[in-house]
Amino acid sequence: MTPEQLKSALGSGLLSFPVTAFDADGAFAPDPYRAHVEWLASYKAPVLFAAGGTGEFFSLSPAEIPGIVAAAKEVSGETAIVSGCGYGTEMAVEIAQSVQQIGADGILLLPHYLIDAPQEGLFAHVKKICQSVDFGVMVYNRDNAVLQADTLARLCDECPNLIGFKDGTGDIGLVRQITAKMGDRLMYLGGMPTAELFAEAYLGAGFTTYSSAVFNFVPALANQFYDALRAGDRATCERILNEFFYPFMAIRNRRKGYAVAAVKAGVRLQGFAAGDVRAPLSDLTGEEEDMLAALIAPYKR
Numbered sequence: 001m002t003p004e005q006l007k008s009a010l011g012s013g014l015l016s017f018p019v020t021a022f023d024a025d026g027a028f029a030p031d032p033y034r035a036h037v038e039w040l041a042s043y044k045a046p047v048l049f050a051a052g053g054t055g056e057f058f059s060l061s062p063a064e065i066p067g068i069v070a071a072a073k074e075v076s077g078e079t080a081i082v083s084g085c086g087y088g089t090e091m092a093v094e095i096a097q098s099v100q101q102i103g104a105d106g107i108l109l110l111p112h113y114l115i116d117a118p119q120e121g122l123f124a125h126v127k128k129i130c131q132s133v134d135f136g137v138m139v140y141n142r143d144n145a146v147l148q149a150d151t152l153a154r155l156c157d158e159c160p161n162l163i164g165f166k167d168g169t170g171d172i173g174l175v176r177q178i179t180a181k182m183g184d185r186l187m188y189l190g191g192m193p194t195a196e197l198f199a200e201a202y203l204g205a206g207f208t209t210y211s212s213a214v215f216n217f218v219p220a221l222a223n224q225f226y227d228a229l230r231a232g233d234r235a236t237c238e239r240i241l242n243e244f245f246y247p248f249m250a251i252r253n254r255r256k257g258y259a260v261a262a263v264k265a266g267v268r269l270q271g272f273a274a275g276d277v278r279a280p281l282s283d284l285t286g287e288e289e290d291m292l293a294a295l296i297a298p299y300k301r
Contacts, residue, residue: 001080001105003136007163009046009080009105010138010187011208014226016045016215017054019264020068022275028064030071032273036216038075039272039301043219047080048072049108053140054213054260057084057110059278062095070102082138086110089125093132106136108166111145119151130159138164140191141175149174149181156185166191170198172205179206193259194252196222196245199229200237213259214248217266218299247295251288257281262292269293270301 001009018040021033040048050072051057051065060068069083083099085092085107096107109129117125122145130137139155139162141147146169147155155162165182166189167175179188190202190210199210208230215222221244228236252258260277265284267274269292276283284292 001135003106003134003161003163006047006080006082006106006136007187010164010189013044013046013209014215014223015047015049015189015209015211016040016219016222017049017052017211017213018072019216019260019267019274020051020055020060021273022278024275026275026278028068029273029275030067032275033068034071034075036267036272036274037072040215040219041076041079043215044223045079045215045219047082047105048076049082049084049211050104052082052084052108052211053110054216054263055084056260056278056281057086059281062087062091062098065095066098066102069099069104073103080105082106082108082136084108084110085129087113089128092125092129096129096133096137100133100135104135106138106163107133108138108140108164110140111143114144116144119148122147123151123154126155126162127158130155130162133161135161136163137161138166138187138189140166140168142168142191146171146174149177152178152186153181156182163187164189166211167202167207168192172201175202175207176205194245194249196225196241197249199225200234203229213263214245214266216263217270218244218296221299244295248292251284251291251295254288255282258284262288265289265292266296269296 021029168191195210
C-alpha cells in the first residue's frame with residue numbers, strides 16, 4: 001500500500017488497535033492473536049494497528065514486533081495493517097525497516113523514550129525515521145512528543161510519506177491550529193484513551209476518525225457509535241455514551257493502566273485467549289471483571 005493509499009484508508013472509517021495475545025508464560029501467542037484479528041477484520045475497520053499502544057507496544061521487545069505484525073497480515077484480508085514504532089531514533093529506524101520488510105502497510109510513531117526534547121530534536125527524530133522507509137508514517141502527538149504546528153509543517157515539506165497525525169493531548173486549541181494550517185495534507189486521527197468520549201469535540205476540530213480501543217471486544221457497538229457521530233445523530237451518540245462508554249470509563253478509571261487492561265479483559269470475556277497484560281500493567285480484579293462482563297453482556301458474540 002502506497003502512502004497515499006494508506007492515507008485514504010485511514011480516512012475511510014473507524015480504526016482500532018488489537019490487543020497482543022500472550023500465553024501462560026507471557027510469550028506472544030500467535031494462534032489466538034490471529035483468531036482475534038480475523039474477527040475484527042470482518043467488521044468495518046479499514047486499518048488495524050498491530051503492536052500499538054493497546055497492543056502493549058511498550059512491553060514488547062523490538063524483535064517480537066515483526067512476528068506480531070506478520071501474524072496480523074496473514075488474516076487481515078483487505079484491512080491494512082500498520083505497526084507500532086517508537087523508542088529512540090536508531091531503534092525506531094530498525095523497527096520501521098523490519099516491519100516494512102515483512103509487509104506492513106505503514107507505522108504509527110509513538111513517543112520516544114523518557115526524555116523531553118526540543119522541537120528541533122523532535123523534527124530530526126521524525127525526519128530520520130520517515131526517510132528510512134518508503135511506506136506511510138503517522139505521528140502520535142502526546143506526552144513528551146508534542147509537535148507544534150510549525151514543526152509539523154516543516155516535516156510535511158521534508159517527508160512526503162508523513163501522511164497522518166494522531167493526537168492524544170486533548171489540547172483542542174493546538175490541534176485546531178494544526179488542522180487549520182495543514183489542511184488536507186495530513187489525515188487526522190483522534191487518539192485519546194477511550195476516544196469515543198472525545199470524538200464529538202475532535203470532529204469539530206477537523207478530525208474525521210479515531211482509533212477505538214473498545215472495537216477490540218464490542219466492534220458492532222463501536223461502529224454504531226462512529227456511524228451516528230458521522231451522521232450527526234447526537235441522540236444516538238448520547239444514548240451509547242450513557243449506556244456503555246461512561247460506565248466503561250468508571251471501570252477504566254479505577255486504576256492506572258486499565259485503559260489497556262480493561263480492553264484486554266473485554267477480549268477475554270468475548271472468548272479469545274488473549275492472556276494477561278504484561279508488567280508493569282496489572283489485570284482487573286475479579287470484581288471488576290464481573291462488572292465489565294455485565295456491561296458487555298448485551299453485546300456478546
